[in-house]
Amino acid sequence: MIASQSTLCGLSALAGGLLLLALCGCVVQAEPGDSQILQVGSVLFQDATVVGSGPYAGQSVDVLIESGAITAIGDLNAKADTVVDLSGRWLAPAFIDSHVHLSFLPRREQMLDGGIAAAVDLAAPIHSLDDDVAPMILLQSGPMVTAVQGYPTQSWGSLGYGIECENESEVQKAVASLSAGGASVIKMPVTEARSLSEPALRAGVEAAHSRGLKVASHAMTQDQVLLAADVGIDVLAHTPTAQLSDAGAQAWSKGAVISTLRAFGGSDIAVDNLRRLRAAGATVLYGTDFGNLQTTGIVAAELELLARAGLSGAEILASGTSVPAQWWGIEGLGSVDVGKRASFLVLGSNPIETPAALASPEAVWVNGVKR
Numbered sequence: 311m312i313a314s315q316s317t318l319c320g321l322s323a324l325a326g327g328l329l330l331l332a333l334c335g336c337v338v339q340a341e342p343g344d345s346q347i348l349q350v351g352s353v354l355f356q357d358a359t360v361v362g363s364g365p366y367a368g369q370s371v372d373v374l375i376e377s378g379a380i381t382a383i384g385d386l387n388a389k390a391d392t393v394v395d396l397s398g399r400w401l402a403p404a405f406i407d408s409h410v411h412l413s414f415l416p417r418r419e420q421m422l423d424g425g426i427a428a429a430v431d432l433a434a435p436i437h438s439l440d441d442d443v444a445p446m447i448l449l450q451s452g453p454m455v456t457a458v459q460g461y462p463t464q465s466w467g468s469l470g471y472g473i474e475c476e477n478e479s480e481v482q483k484a485v486a487s488l489s490a491g492g493a494s495v496i497k498m499p500v501t502e503a504r505s506l507s508e509p510a511l512r513a514g515v516e517a518a519h520s521r522g523l524k525v526a527s528h529a530m531t532q533d534q535v536l537l538a539a540d541v542g543i544d545v546l547a548h549t550p551t552a553q554l555s556d557a558g559a560q561a562w563s564k565g566a567v568i569s570t571l572r573a574f575g576g577s578d579i580a581v582d583n584l585r586r587l588r589a590a591g592a593t594v595l596y597g598t599d600f601g602n603l604q605t606t607g608i609v610a611a612e613l614e615l616l617a618r619a620g621l622s623g624a625e626i627l628a629s630g631t632s633v634p635a636q637w638w639g640i641e642g643l644g645s646v647d648v649g650k651r652a653s654f655l656v657l658g659s660n661p662i663e664t665p666a667a668l669a670s671p672e673a674v675w676v677n678g679v680k681r
């Protein structure tokens with residue numbers, strides 16, 4: 311999609327000259343088709359309508375980026391190496407996908423191309439913690455901390471996606487070693503047998519929290535969701551697919567839930583669960599379970615299911631930008647604002663009115679580089 315914009319501009323210019331180039335709404339002072347020029351130096355984006363959170367939301371402004379960061383916003387007369395006319399375009403923060411498996415399906419570049427500037431990898435072999443993932447920001451759990459023969463070691467995750475623990479002490483050791491190895495979140499599934507015992511889960515949560523790490527859990531049923539809340543898990547890695555009672559939803563009033571509706575079929579029950587978790591006060595984080603799901607970038611079907619669960623366009627945008635940036639502590643992303651990374655989506659429609667526009671950006675910029 312991103313390459314096609316450059317191609318389109320180049321073809322337009324070749325076919326019809328400068329008028330068509332101007333009409334295509336992208337580069338006005340770069341050579342047609344010369345996308346490389348956009349990857350260095352300063353860039354001034356003119357007349358973009360900023361959407362999302364922050365002081366410039368809803369305003370039509372100029373945005374100056376230098377060395378990969380946003381350095382000025384307003385009615386600017388700044389000089390820049392490249393000028394991009396964004397009149398009639400919307401500028402949204404790049405997205406954060408709060409549930410991916412980039413070792414299972416290693417398509418990080420395609421995710422970046424589709425507007426995912428940051429992600430949370432919730433299960434991968436231990437060696438993945440050493441991967442160089444720049445320019446993506448990747449929070450990683452490494453292997454799940456699970457029971458002997460527990461999820462997912464007997465199924466899709468047999469090749470290193472789980473550390474099997476017998477008891478509380480082994481769980482504590484696993485969390486300590488993951489933390490020392492660079493994990494920035496811990497994942498502990500709560501499933502049918504074989505699952506960690508309640509004391510082992512509690513010990514794991516305490517070990518993680520004492521190191522400043524949040525804990526995510528795969529918990530899909532009412533009983534599992536109640537147990538996860540009881541032992542202090544911070545975030546449900548999925549919207550539960552089995553019907554929750556009011557008590558089940560209420561147990562997450564102070565917790566968070568990662569949507570992943572599409573990956574599990576987008577059932578009416580799951581959509582209703584997400585609606586009720588939100589109503590109870592849970593924080594909703596956009597997430598796709600990429601790896602299980604194979605669609606790269608921002609997933610239109612997930613956005614649509616979030617809308618069905620009652621999120622407004624502004625809330626859908628927030629669930630993939632400002633909300634996860636704050637919840638996970640990802641500085642530099644979440645809004646189009648001075649001091650943030652120059653990571654954003656150029657959109658042809660207002661995503662507040664048409665959330666699907668997020669899934670087909672006209673251009674994606676990550677750290678000041680056009681994808």
Ligand SMILES: [Zn+2]
Pocket residue numbers: 409410411432433599602
């Ligand atoms: Zn997953």
